[in-house]
Amino acid sequence: MGKDVIVACDFPSKEQVFQFLDKFHDEKPYVKIGMELFYAEGPEIVREIKKRGHRIFLDLKLHDIPNTVKKAMHSLSVLDVDMVNLHAAGTTAMMEAALEGLTREDGTRPLLIAVTQLTSTNQESMERDLLIYKPINEVVMHYAKTARDAGLDGVVCSPLESATVHDACGKGFLTVTPGVRFAGGDVGDQKRVMTPAQAKEIGSDYIVVGRPITGADDPVAAYRRCVEEFIG
Ligand code: C5P
Numbered sequence: 001m002g003k004d005v006i007v008a009c010d011f012p013s014k015e016q017v018f019q020f021l022d023k024f025h026d027e028k029p030y031v032k033i034g035m036e037l038f039y040a041e042g043p044e045i046v047r048e049i050k051k052r053g054h055r056i057f058l059d060l061k062l063h064d065i066p067n068t069v070k071k072a073m074h075s076l077s078v079l080d081v082d083m084v085n086l087h088a089a090g091t092t093a094m095m096e097a098a099l100e101g102l103t104r105e106d107g108t109r110p111l112l113i114a115v116t117q118l119t120s121t122n123q124e125s126m127e128r129d130l131l132i133y134k135p136i137n138e139v140v141m142h143y144a145k146t147a148r149d150a151g152l153d154g155v156v157c158s159p160l161e162s163a164t165v166h167d168a169c170g171k172g173f174l175t176v177t178p179g180v181r182f183a184g185g186d187v188g189d190q191k192r193v194m195t196p197a198q199a200k201e202i203g204s205d206y207i208v209v210g211r212p213i214t215g216a217d218d219p220v221a222a223y224r225r226c227v228e229e230f231i232g
Contacts, residue, residue, distance in 0.1 A: 003200070003204075003205055003206065003230065003231050004030050004055075004206050004231070005029065005030065005196070005206075005207055005209060005223065005226045005227050005230055005231070006029075006030045006031065006032050006057050006176070006206050006207065006208045006209070007029045007030065007031050007032065007209060007210070007213050007214070007223065008031075008032045008034070008178070008208050008209065008210030008214070009021075009031045009032060009033055009034075009037060009210075009214070010034055010036060010037070010210050010211075010214065011036075011037055011214070012036055012037070012040060013037075013040060013041070014037075014040075014041045014045055014048070017037060017045070017049070018048075020214060020219065021049070021052065021054070023219055023220055024220055024223070027220075027223070027224075027227075028052070028053045028054050028055075029054065029223055030054065030055040030056075030057065030082070030206075031049060031054050031055070031056055031057070032056075032057040032058075032059050032208055032210075033045065033046060033049070033056060033057070033058050033059065034059045034060075035059070035060060035061075038058065038060060043075075043079055046058065046079050046081060047079065050079075050080055050081075055082040055083075056081045056082055056083070057081070057082065057083040057084075057085075057176075057206075057208075058076060058079070058081040058083070058084050058085075058110075059084075059085055060076075060084065060085070061085055061086060061087055061115050062084075062085070062086040062087070062090070062098065063086060063087035063089065063090045063094075064090070064094070065094070066090075066093045066094045066096070066097035066098075067097065069086065069090065069094050069097055069098045069101065070097035070098060070100055070101035071101060072101070073097075073098045073099075073100075073101030073102040073112075074101040074102070076102070076110070077101065077102045077103070077104055077109060077110060081110050082110050082111065083110055083111040083112075083113060083176075084102070084110050084111075084112060084113070085112070085113040085114065085115055085156060086098050086112070086114060086115070087114070087115050088114040088115065088116055088143040088144075088146055088147045088155075089143070092146060092149070092150045095112075095114065095146075095147060095150035095151070095152055096150050096151065098112060099112060099150070099151050099152070111153045111154070111174070112152045112153055113152065113153060113154050113155060113156055113174065113176055114143065114144070114147035114152050114154075114155045114156070115155070115156050116139070116140040116143035116144055116147075116155055116156075116157065117136060117139055117140050117143065119158065119179075119191075121136075122136065123135070123136045126139065137164075140157070140161065141164065141165070141168050143155075144157070144165050144168060144169050144173075145168060145169055148169040148170070148173050153173070153174050154173050154174025154175060154176060154205065155169075155173075155174075155175060155176070156176045156177070156178070156208075157175055157176070157177060158177060158178075158179050158192055159175075159177040159179060159180065159194040159198065159199040159202055159204050159207070160179075160192055160194065160202075161175070161177075162175040162177055162199070162202045162203050162204045162205075163202050163203055166203055171203075174205040174206065175203070175204050175205050175206075176204075176205065176206045176207075176208060177194075177199055177204040177206070177207050177208065178190075178207075178208040178209075178210075179191075179192060179193050179194065180193065180194060180195070180196055180199055180207045180208070180209045180212070180226075181193040181194075181195065181212055182195060182196070182212055182222075182225065182226075183195050185212055186211075186212075188211055195229065196209070196225075196226050196229035196230035197229040197230070199230060200229065200230050200231070200232070204230075207226070207230055209226055212226070213226065
């Protein structure tokens, strides 16, 4: 299980994602497929990208009753993706069921990562809408530990939280971190960002990078720069 750069392929259609991936000749980036592309194109898009030799993080953030999540995870496992995720808020029973559903007959399975509190949730909205009154950092760390105890492989978190998550949950518990920008680059709508080099320094296991690569004039050069800074 190694450090890697995951490219967030936030494109609305198959044509656009292939136009982007066709630029890569020498490397096969690990790609993240989210709800936008998956719901537009269906599971076939996963099969096609997989056939081209890419590893895939399917970012669908499952959250439902344990039995439904178990069955849905089985379908994703058959799709042969490499990493999937769910909301830790679905509880330990849901996370354990997800692991069961994901595990193939030969014992292998995709990595399973938890979302703790979305970064779009803040202290105020968490208290007002979810009636959770603990400090949000404590809530995030509690969800991370719950995910670890359920047997999951890691969490999606800010690179700023990677060190704390590793301290609380162990070095082997993976941190998958978006919010990465090149020094001096356009921050866009991300609020708290780190460079790939800083994310490496703080111990992130995977960085998820979208627009700094997909929106670059030369996406291949931007990807290489990211790999160079993060993996070296
Ligand atoms: O373009 P950018 O590098 O900001 O893309 C980051 C990716 O990570 C997007 O797909 C975004 O939805 C995802 N993400 C995030 N922050 C989170 C969780 C996921 O930016 N907390």
